[in-house]
Amino acid sequence: MSKTQVVKVKDIEIGGGQFVAIAGPCSIESQSQLDLISECVKNSQAKILRGGIYKMRTSPDAFQGLEHEAFNIVKEIKEKHNMPFVSEVTDPRQIEELYELVDMFQVGSRNMYNYSLLKELANFDKPVLLKRGFSALYDEWIKAASYVTSQGNAQVVLCERGIRTFESATRNTLDLNSVAYIKENTDLPIIVDPSHGTGVRNLVTPMALASAAAGADGIMVEVHNNPEKAQSDGFQALTPEMFDHLMKRINTLTQALRS
Amino acid sequence: MSKTQVVKVKDIEIGGGQFVAIAGPCSIESQSQLDLISECVKNSQAKILRGGIYKMRTSPDAFQGLEHEAFNIVKEIKEKHNMPFVSEVTDPRQIEELYELVDMFQVGSRNMYNYSLLKELANFDKPVLLKRGFSALYDEWIKAASYVTSQGNAQVVLCERGIRTFESATRNTLDLNSVAYIKENTDLPIIVDPSHGTGVRNLVTPMALASAAAGADGIMVEVHNNPEKAQSDGFQALTPEMFDHLMKRINTLTQALRS
């Protein structure tokens, strides 16, 4: 097993031995929504805030994110709660405008093969959270990371988020083999997204625990104060109460395994 | 979440709250081999012994198991070490002869859809370990179990053993979502086989831990005293030392999560 390289998101270390939770809504919907969720997840010991500004949606008619409208909301809320912030970049031309706003650029599953975007991110000094393409081989994922790291920006964190299989009772098949494989064969930190990896609210907590036990360096979880009314992916969002319970269980587990 | 039904394999309970390890060689190769491995895995707190008598092999030219030659070996060793024994049945005509020998019938992944075999097993009073077909939907797996349970034999334990996907760096993709899904939607106990679920020795331990964290009722692990010389699947077998380490870690984890 290789020694994991530490990636810093502001003052939060990923890969350094502390299990890191990234949490927040799928999409940023309003200032009050982001404020409320941020407060909750911070109280439950999430270390990094997530929230979608530009959304990748299957249909052009679906909600595409607040886009520029979200910028001021993010600025205020991340300052108020003093949390680093990660959000998805979907186009190389967005990088500059997002640069001041985000502390880590997220590259989504559908953009893992977007080598133009990856090459561009290599020119910046911000960490990149690289989600696995939902049908990407480990080898393709590792090589996609090297599109960023081989050009100078060594700050890449991988994120397993489930793969597409024949099974349809879950949204994706969360592949935790990948966590053990990446740990065994690379020095990249890796976190897990059990929200997309299951697509079913009640399966998120057991899969988050399994991720920690498999050796992941953290998780990214969707939390919403009112999942039924969420503008995207509400069916897989945890309530703040569920997230708090999850964090307590994770803490118990990671402390036991560390000893 | 449903309450899990308890299945008894002799005096060992699966689904009753204790995490149960089933261990042993892929194939029974000789008396001394089975004796040595049984002693090791018992010392490491495995509760049930496994060992292949009839093997399902892709090619008719591959080693097909010791078949009848293994019968006396099994009788002696399971008595000597006082361990319940599970082995695969591959043909309805084998059930009667295996009945006295095994304490649980295993139905392998390639036979999950063998409804003739399942209907026949419904007529006996021995528990059945039903592995998931490597491309079976959860729903098909649950319905396959009902081929046994709907006829009177209610003693079925499911076993997740990985599914077939595009990824080829691992032998199968271990789908731990299935554990959480089965726990949420059925009352069947479920264990995990991380040996076939990864096909890579060094990935077995993290995936066994992940299985426990996901809520599985146990694991089934291949252990071999000399994996390089094993007649089948040596690449995924743990050494007795690795298995002992695994069991200590599992114990730490399950105790922490139970508290």
Add this chain to the structure above:
Amino acid sequence: MSKTQVVKVKDIEIGGGQFVAIAGPCSIESQSQLDLISECVKNSQAKILRGGIYKMRTSPDAFQGLEHEAFNIVKEIKEKHNMPFVSEVTDPRQIEELYELVDMFQVGSRNMYNYSLLKELANFDKPVLLKRGFSALYDEWIKAASYVTSQGNAQVVLCERGIRTFESATRNTLDLNSVAYIKENTDLPIIVDPSHGTGVRNLVTPMALASAAAGADGIMVEVHNNPEKAQSDGFQALTPEMFDHLMKRINTLTQALRS
């Protein structure tokens, strides 16, 4: 490309250059049903009759076929219309009783890995139609065929029937690459089942044509006089009129390609 071995089903040759259509209902439901469909498909130039006696069904509560009740029906109808008959065998213990009834034993997709069944079929002198497991590698399929052929019964015809993928708009993904691959790498004849390969009535005809163009030696098609009332798989059955149209198109195509 290897020369294809010819398999004879009574006086019908598969693999000998003539494109052979096997047609009939998914399940035999009654004498009048089989009689009517047989007459139609024979008039449209189908050469072999198909019809399920023992059905493999996901749920134990689904219709399992007429079983013994179908025996006399089959005897009368195949004699009346003078057509060879193929039907699925799902258990090695059925072989003897089916031996006099069928002219070719069909091994279904879910039994491709049922090596006990294949080994038993090797002892008989009837041709075997071996469907591809819905997640079977070409190599596994070819090796499964060798469980029959290596023991003396060289009369095996492969049948591509679609594989399980992430796509759910069709019941299976018909993999016609397999036809070209089998032709290139083996001497086994191969036919295609576009009914299961699509699971959608309106896609059967174009895929049957595509199968012929890819080089298949024949097709197996489900035809039902009243698809809406069929006891199984009615949604993918052609009406006799659709089948007649299909056969005319196939004939045009195969004649053109032969010239």
Add this chain to the structure above:
Amino acid sequence: MSKTQVVKVKDIEIGGGQFVAIAGPCSIESQSQLDLISECVKNSQAKILRGGIYKMRTSPDAFQGLEHEAFNIVKEIKEKHNMPFVSEVTDPRQIEELYELVDMFQVGSRNMYNYSLLKELANFDKPVLLKRGFSALYDEWIKAASYVTSQGNAQVVLCERGIRTFESATRNTLDLNSVAYIKENTDLPIIVDPSHGTGVRNLVTPMALASAAAGADGIMVEVHNNPEKAQSDGFQALTPEMFDHLMKRINTLTQALRS
């Protein structure tokens, strides 16, 4: 079945009843290479020339295409042979510079979900050849097309190029069900790429024939004068002689089916 909309690539119609072949090298490597191949494929009745300028490669160390160096080559050769030209665009920032050079923009499989790129292409008046993502659902593919068509550019041709499955003997699994499905459910023209769809030279011709029989409006085929020395994907390229043979067979088949 819907009536297919006709897309014009200069004076060549796709979807209008004539089966259209697009051919050329995977990557443009030199002027003499493109010149030679263009002459061959035109003589064999290919109607549109293809050739990669910007390549999507798994590894940043692999050949990425000639990029700007190819521009003058393309200008000369397409004029000399009077053939419309299609090439892949991998970044929205390339559209303007490619606009004068290409007669159809190709969006590759790995960019099917690159909605930024698709939205940008909607602003131009050039046809778009949209390859199916190698794990894309039909529905996602159709909706991806609508990112272009819903904004005004109605000139979209779909291209089936194989999907990723468990089978590894072929590079991809060519899914010809998609051709019949798209014809049945949309009015978009669809062509097939049997080169990527098989990844095996000897399987390209039978799969091209199968595509035509399934109802496709055309094919896109990789042809190289010296496949063993090709800078990318030589193993799946046809020689000019093989391509010529393929075109004669296709012609026979499509004429027969039209009558």
